Amino acid sequence: MTATFYVAGAIALVATFMVVTRTNAVHALLYLIVSLLSVAIIFYQLGAPFVAALEVIIYAGAIMVVFIFVVMMFNLGPASVQQERALLAPAMWVGPGVLAILLAGELVYTLALSPHVEAGFAVITPKQVGQKLFDGYFIGLELASLLLLAGLVGALHLARPRPVANLEGSS
Amino acid sequence: MPVSMDTVLALAGLLFVIGLLGVLVRRNVIFILMSIEIMLNAAGLAFVAAGARWHQADGQVMFLFILAMAAAEVSVGLALVLRLYRQWSTLDADIASTLRG
Numbered sequence: 001m002t003a004t005f006y007v008a009g010a011i012a013l014v015a016t017f018m019v020v021t022r023t024n025a026v027h028a029l030l031y032l033i034v035s036l037l038s039v040a041i042i043f044y045q046l047g048a049p050f051v052a053a054l055e056v057i058i059y060a061g062a063i064m065v066v067f068i069f070v071v072m073m074f075n076l077g078p079a080s081v082q083q084e085r086a087l088l089a090p091a092m093w094v095g096p097g098v099l100a101i102l103l104a105g106e107l108v109y110t111l112a113l114s115p116h117v118e119a120g121f122a123v124i125t126p127k128q129v130g131q132k133l134f135d136g137y138f139i140g141l142e143l144a145s146l147l148l149l150a151g152l153v154g155a156l157h158l159a160r161p162r163p164v165a166n167l168e169g170s171s
Numbered sequence: 172m173p174v175s176m177d178t179v180l181a182l183a184g185l186l187f188v189i190g191l192l193g194v195l196v197r198r199n200v201i202f203i204l205m206s207i208e209i210m211l212n213a214a215g216l217a218f219v220a221a222g223a224r225w226h227q228a229d230g231q232v233m234f235l236f237i238l239a240m241a242a243a244e245v246s247v248g249l250a251l252v253l254r255l256y257r258q259w260s261t262l263d264a265d266i267a268s269t270l271r272g
Binding site for chain 2: 009025043050059067074140147155
């Protein structure tokens, strides 16, 4: 059972290293998603199922989708058709695909043995996390929501198109 | 060999160092943002492992805060990247290294 931790850790390290060394941004994003998924499996084995689910849903889901949207916005036009064709080539998805299949096997294996936690660690249920969050960290929770609102307003302001004259000269 | 706290912390440290290398080496803004995500995730891994080791929920609460912060940072960062690309038609971080004083 401890072997699954080491396999997931090795996949995380390999995928993360591939993220940093790729030249194509979409390749790097695929490897980054695999890395986040393997960290989610590690979370599950450390007795944090709630955080593992959040890692998959928010990190590997929402945040990475935003990244992919932005990367796709950079190559519009006739060249993007060629780009799409290149994206469907096997060399594009074989590496992340093999790592993701290994992770899926680990997931099935872990769920078959569930519930299991590594020795020395304890399962902390979502109920405990929620009670702690709304009890001891209430101010932090409010500040986090304010931070998200500030991020929303900031992104809206930065992405708003401005007149060209305003962009060019301010001196 | 059972999984010890040291092993998890070593994994988190290695992931953090890889992300730091990405920030320092790469000059593409998208890759710099991705490396920052890797570093935040590694820090979250250390928090969750510590919380699980001492049987406290605080580690997972801290991970929730890191998650919210990462989401806000990505939205603002990618908006900045869009502005950079619209203004200079490049994603090179060095192109925007001079201030307009």
